[in-house]
Every structure is written in structure tokens, then in C-alpha cells.
Amino acid sequence: MKFKKSLLICSALIAIPHAAQAQDSASEVDALRAEVAALKEQLAAVAAKVDEAAKAKEKKSSAPEVKWKGAPELEGEGGWSFKPRGRLLYDVANVSAPSAINDRGLGFSNELRRARLGVQGTIPGGFGYKFEADIATGDAEITDAYLDYNHKGLTVTVGQHNNFQSLEELSSSNDTSFLERAAFTDAFGFERRVGVSVQYGTGAFLAEGGVFTDNISDLGSDENNSIGVDGRLVFMPKLGKTQLHFGGSVHLRELNDAATSVRYRQRPLVHSTDTRFIDTGSVTATSETSYGLETAIIAGRFHAAAEGHWVNVARPGVNVQDANFFGGSLEGGVFLTNDTRGYKAGMFRGVKVKNPVGQGGFGALQFNVRYDYLDLNDGPIVGGKQDSYQASLIWTPIDYLRFMINYAKMDYSDAAIAAGTDRDYSVDVVGARAQVTF
Template sequence: MMRNKIMSSRLRIAGLAAATAITGALLASPVSAQTIEELQKQINALQQQVNEMKAKQDQAEKKSADSGPDLKVKWKGAPELSSKDGNFKMKVRGRLYVDYGNVSDSSGTTVDNTEFRTARLGVEGVVFKDVKYKFEADFAGDEVEIKDAYLAWDLKPVTIEVGQFKTPNSLEEQTSSRYISLMERGSFTDAFGLARQTGIAVAYAENNMTFKAGLFQGDAGGDGGIEDRTYAARATYAVKLDDGLVHVGASIRHRELDEAGTAKYSQRPHNHQADKYVDTGSMAAESDTFYGVELAGVMGPFSAQAEWAWQTANLIGMSENASFNGGYIDLSYFITGESRPYKNGAFSRVKVANPVFEGGMGAWQVVVRYDTIDLTDADVAIDGGKQDSFMVGVNWHLNDYTRVMANYSNADIEGGDDDGENIDTWGLRFQVDW
């Protein structure tokens, strides 16, 4: 540091000496061609000295920078460590959701309980600039379950992923639970078994378009034998507007079922602690196929989101396939003016304009949703029941990484073993991630 200051002082002195010499020469003798030529030689000589001294200073500064620690630290909820050249990165990641739930139905069944809905810890990073990795395990419920565990070769705009991750289906399924607007996703995502599996996928993301397709078989909890083999693909396109966007998308998934040859679809009202009121029971099946369409829009603080999905099961010994469907539509609004961010075919982290720790009121969002799931197909004599739900929610984002969620839902059951039931659920979540 002292050496750099000395070098800078020498440069200033050299420049002052050059100016003094030129001024003195001009004042000392009349201007002539010979005088001008001599002055030019002096200027050139002094300029060369200044350039040499500047080069030495630049070299000294570079050497000083290179000799420092090869480590940068950036805070993104937790410290992200990286090399100066950006070729290596590592960040500890995790999330914690503490939930309260109250469920009551028209038959008098009541649930009033708390749970750790999610308690995850993991790590993600970059190795030699273009290879990314992520590993995360969930410790909720006194069990350890591996969630994302993969590596990705980033070839921009193409990425190749290998490991365990979500099959590419559904806008809400691809949006992290950290960023969804209600405590639970749309009914069909759970009922039709959209989940993480082990496999390989190729993804493309550029010019507001995304495409991802993969081949999967089993998951990290596989126990041998013949596991489901899954083929899945999703495509999206976003039209950017001055103050928002319009998103459209579609996806498909085909599963060749394992040696047990059974399919089963069921769903609970919109609280994780509730029982399941619609259920097809186990069906002998060779395969099943999922189709989904997506539409969403954001305009400033307002957003709308809708999906519809179909699930068909190729039943063994039946001439017809079983067919089920479900979907939702919701509207949300940020009273405090924030907007839902969107990136590569999914919604992402809300940026709170006035966080509580800075003396602000945080971000406040209200949500309403209608959701339906129909697991009855009279043509093949399956009466799993239909569930229609209306939900409202309020979200308080204290800062970019912390929020409190409050949800109410009312569900009506038609058909199935619980025909005529009406279920009220209340939910409260305290959430932090890093």
C-alpha cells in the first residue's frame, strides 16, 4: 500500500516537472522552429518517463491484488463463498417452516396440531465455473429424506442435469415452496404424484423460452427391484410487458409403473395435517400419463395464475383407461406495491421494498383461490370422489427471506366414501430460508 502511494506521488511530481520545464523553455527564449523541435523532444522524453512509471505502478497494484486472499464473501440469506475469478462458489442453504393447523369436518372430526412442515439443510455451489451442484436433505418428522441431489453442466443456454430433482411438470410444482402464494400447492400436484425422481434431463432457457425433458427411474429412497420409469417434458414462454408479463406453458409425464402394477391417487383438503377425503384406492395398471397446461400473468402488484391437469391410467384387463382431472385459479395482490418476480418459467423470491428491520412494514400480500380435484370415473366404476375448495390467504414478508402465512380453506366433497363432507381448515406458517 505504501509503495503504491509513493509511486503515485512520483507520477504527480514527474507531471509537474514536465509542465515546469516546458513553461520555462517558452519564457526563456523566442519561439522558433528549432525551439519547438527541442521542446517536442523534451515532451517525448518526459512522456516516456511518465508511461514507464505508470506501468510500474499498475504492475505493483496487480501484484498486490494477486497476493491477497483468493476469497470473496457475499451474503444471500447466508454467506456465499467464492473465488475471485468466480470459478468456484459454495453456499450453505436451508429452510424451516413451523406450521399450526386446525381441521374440522361436518362429521365432527377435529385436528388441532403443530408440526415442522419442512426442516432442510444442504449446500450448493459451482466447480470450475460451468459445473453446478446441489444437495439438500429434509429432517422434518424425525426422518431424513433426500430432496434435491444433483449436478448440472451449464453450457448456456443448455444445461444437462443428473441426479435427483423434480420432473419438469406444472408451474406451481416448479416454483419453490419458498415462493408459492399459499401454504399448499394445487390439489392435482400432490394427487397425481408430481415429485422428485432420479434421472437425467436436458434444459434450455433463453429469450423468455424454456424447455426441459428428462428420463427418470426411481428416487434416492429406492430399494431395488423394478422401479417406475418416467418420461417427462415441459415448455414455457413468457411475453414481457412494461410492468409485468404473461406466462404460458404445457407439460407431459408418462410413467411405466413398477412390478407391483398399481396406481393410486388421493388428496387431502388444503392443510398437511388433514386426512384424505378423496381417494381412488389401488388400481391394477400398467402405466399412467399426466398432461398439464399453465397460464399466469403479472401486472405490477397484481398477479393471476391458473393450471389444469389430466391424469389417465392404463388399467390392466380393462378396455378403457381411467381418467381424472383437476386444476385451480387464483388471484393475488401486494397491498404494499411489490410484484412477483419471475425467472426461467417459474416464480421466484419477492424483493421487499421496506423490510421490517429497516423500520418498514414489510410486504403484505392477499390471495384468493378456487381449486378442484375429481378422482371419479364412472365409465370404469371408480368413485374416488370430487373435492372443490375455496381458499383465502394473507402473507406478511418481514424481509426477503422471512414470511408469515395465514390460510383458510373450505372444501366440499362429492362422491366417494366421504360424500357430503364439508371441511374447514385453518393454517399458520412461520417461514425462514437461507
């Protein structure tokens, strides 16, 4: 800026002699000199304003930028960012079973289903971090705790995180269509584990894989004895505005050298009861091998998804039969308002409300149905079978806030809990949730 100012002044001064030669009158030369002096003053004023603006811009750029995503997100220079995050989910439920069953988990129940607090952000160089803990039970239970690196579709993650089990499991609990995920996800022990993973996405393809040990809460204990390999492939093309999803996953988990015990069981749709009508009890095992298939579609207001998951449990001993279990679900939903279900990077996401309450709208209203199947019977192991027919209504008045009500008709055969002498019967479940996330 100083160079330009000097150049202009010099150009004006150089012009003076030429102008003087072209003029015969001394008064005209004096007039030109006066004009040059005035020009110098104007240039000095402009230069001062430019310098002031540059300093203001520099000061502004050094201050962090604040965005709002349910909570403030701070973005600084060079790739730094910081955002607090959390969720609060409160559930009420009622489980109605045959009168012959005397179980404390029946009837009315309620709980603080999730109460998570944490932080996430980015670090210069393509690095990022996330830490979150759930305090719903009164004790802090770490959910996510990892560092990652992102570069041109490649993500490397180290720490406690999800290990690519299924579409239903990987989609956030903030965005599920029902109070709880499909029965096979909990029954087969899907959970976050400590490990190292690599993800690579390009266009409509996504590949994920990693090596994992146990959940962070088991580290340092006698239960910290497994190591597993997980992989998932996803093809997610778009046909116009229609989003398609096709995926498959493989999971190999070795337990300890000596036989240990595993257990497969599940609650009836709601988490606020500890009653399990389907339960294998303890099963000795040396390893687990499982396979999953998943597919989904989002077309405007409509969505549908289907999944199946098979688990083979290798058991120790001569002439001891391995156990094989299966679980699957089929769901469909439609928005009664002009909204659509979110999707990104191989996972369902939350709805972005088009006409929120407070801005002249009603919010987003969605109706869903699901068939949920779980079979825990194989050979000498009789854990029971579950056929579940479910419906849900979800109202999202604004982004980050939603209310849900569920109903389920649960049909059991070979149930783990007998109704007198009968192990084949039905259970009715009603549940509701209020939820805020940020």
C-alpha cells in the same frame, strides 16, 4: 514496470549530453545531473509503490469474495463458489368436519413442515452442484442431489431433481401463495425423481425434457420399477413491465412388467393432518399418461395463475376400463404494499421486499384467493370430488422471512370418509405458517 522505469531513466540520461552541448556553463551541466539524480530517486519511489499495490491486488484477488444471500456465499477464482442453504417451515392448523366423522386427524394439529439443509455451488468449466436433505421427520430425506452443466442457455442435469410437471410444482415451496400447492400436484404423485434432463432457454422461450426413474428413496427397492419421459414448453413474453406465462407439459410413465398399484388422494389444504377426504384407494396400473396446461400473469402488484392437469391410468386385464382423473386451480393475488411477485425462467419466485422492517418500512403484505378442484371419480373408481375455496394473507417483513395464514372451505362429494351415511359435506380448515429460508 521494470522496462518502463529503465526506459525513463535512459531517456533522461540520453538528454544529458544534448543539454550539455546546448549549455556553455559547467555549472548548468552539474545542475542537470542533479535533476536527473533526483528524477531517478522519484522514479524508484513510484516503482516501489506500484509494486506494492500490485502485490496487494494479487493477494486480494486470491481470497474468496463473500456475498450475503440469506447465508454467506463464497466465490473463488476460476468459477468456484459455495453456499449453504436451507429452510425451516413450522405449521399449525385446525380441521373442522361434521361431528358424525370420528377421525384422529381432525381438530388441532401442528408440525415442522420442512427442515432442509444443504449446499450448492459452481465448479470451473460451467458445472454446478446441489445437495439438500429434509430432516423434518427425524430421518434425512434427500430432496435434491444433482450435478449440472450450464452454457449459453443450455442446462444438462444428472441426478435427483424436479421433472417439469407444472408451474405450481416447479415453483419453490418457499414462494407459494398458500400453505400447500394445488391439490392435483400431490394427488397425481408429482415428486423429484432420479434422471437426466436438458433445458434450453432463449429469449421468451424455454424447453425442458428428460428421462426419469423413481425417487431416490426408492432406489434399490422393489418399488424401483418405473421409467418415464417428461417434457415442458414455456412461452414467457413481457409486455412492458407485465410478465406473461403460457406453458404445457406431457408425462409418460411406464410401471413394471406386471401390474402394480397406484393411489391418488389428497389432504385438505394442510399437511399436518393425515386425513384424506378424497382417495381412490389402490388402483392396478401398467402406465400413466398425463398432460398439463398452465398460464399466469404478473402486472405490478397483481398476479393470477391457472392450471389444469389430466391423468390417464392404463389398467391391465381384458375389458378393464382405463381411469381418467382431472385436477386444476385458479388463483389471484394482490400486494397491499408496493411490491410484486417474482418470476424467473418459467417459475414463480419470492418477493424482493422494497421497504423492509428495520429500514423504516412495513415489509410486503399480500392477499390471495384460489379455487382448487380435484375429480377422482371415473367409472367404477369413486375417489370423490373436491371443490376448495381458499384465501391467504402473507406478510414478508424482510427477505427470507415470512408469515402466512390460510382459510379454506372444502366441499366434498362422494367423499372417501362418510359422515354417518352422508358422503357429501363441507370441511373448514384454518392454517398458519412461520418460515425462514436461506
